[in-house]
Amino acid sequence: MKVREAAQDRRSIRKYKDIPVEKDKIEIMLDSARLAPSGSNTQPARWMVIQNRHTIHRICKACRDQPFVKEAPLVLVLLGDLSCRLGEAEGERDILSDQYREERERIIRDCAISGQQMVLQAFELGIGTCWVGDFTQLSMRKALNIPSDHYILAIFTAGYPDEKPSPRQRHSLKSVVCFEEFKRK
Numbered sequence: 239m240k241v242r243e244a245a246q247d248r249r250s251i252r253k254y255k256d257i258p259v260e261k262d263k264i265e266i267m268l269d270s271a272r273l274a275p276s277g278s279n280t281q282p283a284r285w286m287v288i289q290n291r292h293t294i295h296r297i298c299k300a301c302r303d304q305p306f307v308k309e310a311p312l313v314l315v316l317l318g319d320l321s322c323r324l325g326e327a328e329g330e331r332d333i334l335s336d337q338y339r340e341e342r343e344r345i346i347r348d349c350a351i352s353g354q355q356m357v358l359q360a361f362e363l364g365i366g367t368c369w370v371g372d373f374t375q376l377s378m379r380k381a382l383n384i385p386s387d388h389y390i391l392a393i394f395t396a397g398y399p400d401e402k403p404s405p406r407q408r409h410s411l412k413s414v415v416c417f418e419e420f421k422r423k
């Protein structure tokens with residue numbers, strides 16, 4: 239599959255067949271995510287693979303009970319690890335604290351690249367995914383017992399698609415690009 243085809247044809251999938259995603263496919267998805275670039279090669283992205291129904295129900299609750307989350311055969315959780323920029327420390331640091339704002343922003347930027355590499359790899363393998371960002375750090379920390387030095391970047395539901403959504407509208411190229419000088423769009 240060409241990159242262009244993946245960029246153009248991928249859709250967010252929120253309805254899945256009741257078929258588990260094979261372990262080797264999950265591994266390829268996460269391995270493509272692992273290969274993502276990151277600032278100074280700090281590689282902050284960490285992943286959790288969740289297939290346990292009880293855990294998925296807790297995740298769903300933390301995602302404001304969006305019903306499709308509960309039905310997903312597979313959920314991937316993308317975390318950003320503060321220690322990849324600051325090294326290990328005694329005691330726990332809170333990545334949400336103001337003193338880590340700059341590191342946090344960089345970690346979020348780097349993890350987002352990893353997230354989308356996973357999504358595009360999944361698409362090539364025939365696996366549908368949906369980014370889910372509608373949760374609070376504190377609610378998801380609690381649901382998954384995540385330590386405070388990890389930022390929860392996103393949840394991804396995944397599985398074999400059982401829907402074919404139409405493309406969502408996108409801005410035209412002309413309306414988002416300027417050349418040589420900044421021009422408000």
Ligand SMILES: Cc1cc2nc3c(=O)[nH]c(=O)nc-3n(C[C@H](O)[C@H](O)[C@H](O)COP(=O)(O)O)c2cc1C
Pocket residue numbers: 248249250251252304368369370371372392403406
């Ligand atoms: C960071 C991020 C967070 C998102 N959070 C949610 C979400 O909480 N629930 C949901 O149903 N879709 C969520 N989406 C999916 C978007 O609604 C979707 O990508 C957008 O409408 C464009 O549709 P497409 O992905 O099919 O092109 C999220 C997407 C991104 C990138």
